[in-house]
Amino acid sequence: MTALSINLNKIALIRNSRDTEYPSVALHAARCIAAGAHGITVHPRPDQRHIRADDCYELASMLEVEFNIEGNPFAAPAKSDRRGVSDYPGFMEIIRQTKPAQCTLVPDTNSQLTSDHGFNLQQDGERLAPIIAELKSLGVRVSLFMDPDPTQIRLAKEVGADRIELYTGPYADSFGSQQQDEVLNAFVKASETAAEVGLGLNAGHDLNLHNLFLFKNSVHNLLEVSIGHAFTVDAIEMGLDNCIKSYLSCLR
Numbered sequence: 001m002t003a004l005s006i007n008l009n010k011i012a013l014i015r016n017s018r019d020t021e022y023p024s025v026a027l028h029a030a031r032c033i034a035a036g037a038h039g040i041t042v043h044p045r046p047d048q049r050h051i052r053a054d055d056c057y058e059l060a061s062m063l064e065v066e067f068n069i070e071g072n073p074f075a076a077p078a079k080s081d082r083r084g085v086s087d088y089p090g091f092m093e094i095i096r097q098t099k100p101a102q103c104t105l106v107p108d109t110n111s112q113l114t115s116d117h118g119f120n121l122q123q124d125g126e127r128l129a130p131i132i133a134e135l136k137s138l139g140v141r142v143s144l145f146m147d148p149d150p151t152q153i154r155l156a157k158e159v160g161a162d163r164i165e166l167y168t169g170p171y172a173d174s175f176g177s178q179q180q181d182e183v184l185n186a187f188v189k190a191s192e193t194a195a196e197v198g199l200g201l202n203a204g205h206d207l208n209l210h211n212l213f214l215f216k217n218s219v220h221n222l223l224e225v226s227i228g229h230a231f232t233v234d235a236i237e238m239g240l241d242n243c244i245k246s247y248l249s250c251l252r
């Protein structure tokens with residue numbers, strides 16, 4: 001069965017909209033796990049718009065399920081602009097302090113609204129290699145956020161990744177349109193390439209209750225999906241327990 005990892009970015013976004021600790025990211029993580037989630041994902045960005053470094057430390061101290069921290073490995077330390085909120089220590093420092101089960105490296109710039117592309121390893125592979133080596137020396141599984149490009153996926157193996165996470169935004173955008181099958185086929189071929197070179201396969205971004213079942217049953221050997229944006233809204237509408245059950249039913 002494909003593992004369901006719940007991304008808590010949007011819970012943190014709601015919390016950060018006031019000077020309060022409610023909703024608690026850690027408590028929400030515990031509720032998701034009690035309802036059946038297999039793992040928790042967070043994406044600390046330098047502006048700490050949602051997930052903060054302190055959230056990562058708290059989650060790392062309590063989670064007994066897979067913890068996946070996503071982010072730009074080249075993101076440098078940044079001063080906090082909020083009273084009472086710790087500075088952002090740099091992405092790699094967060095990983096060194098937390099040693100999560102998995103780290104998903106994402107090529108986001110600080111100003112991006114959201115993640116919207118995978119790595120270009122012809123451009124970034126050389127400077128990623130030592131980072132990947134350090135992560136693996138910490139005992140952290142390394143996943144690279146990738147577009148469904150077989151050439152790039154082969155390079156992901158060469159630079160030492162354990163897995164790739166396919167960026168599923170284009171699939172979600174095409175879902176239900178005339179372009180759906182063509183776009184989905186690119187992801188199927190990418191999954192075949194990952195399997196061929198011995199990379200584990202994760203996927204995420206804009207997956208939801210409408211498009212998840214087809215994706216999961218089309219690609220090969222999907223080990224994990226990380227879902228947050230749509231999940232958060234669905235949970236408001238359906239209730240958390242029913243929502244987790246509905247997403248899990250798409251993954252069986």
Ligand SMILES: CC(=O)[C@@H](O)[C@H](O)COP(=O)(O)O
Pocket residue numbers: 007009010042043070106113114115145204205226228
């Ligand atoms: C890498 C990815 O696609 C998402 O995991 C990312 O966390 C989305 O970030 P925002 O929640 O900041 O849009």
Ligand SMILES: NCC(=O)COP(=O)(O)O
Pocket residue numbers: 007041070165203204205206207226227228229230231
């Ligand atoms: N890696 C994808 C993720 O963690 C959540 O993406 P989304 O469901 O918030 O689009």
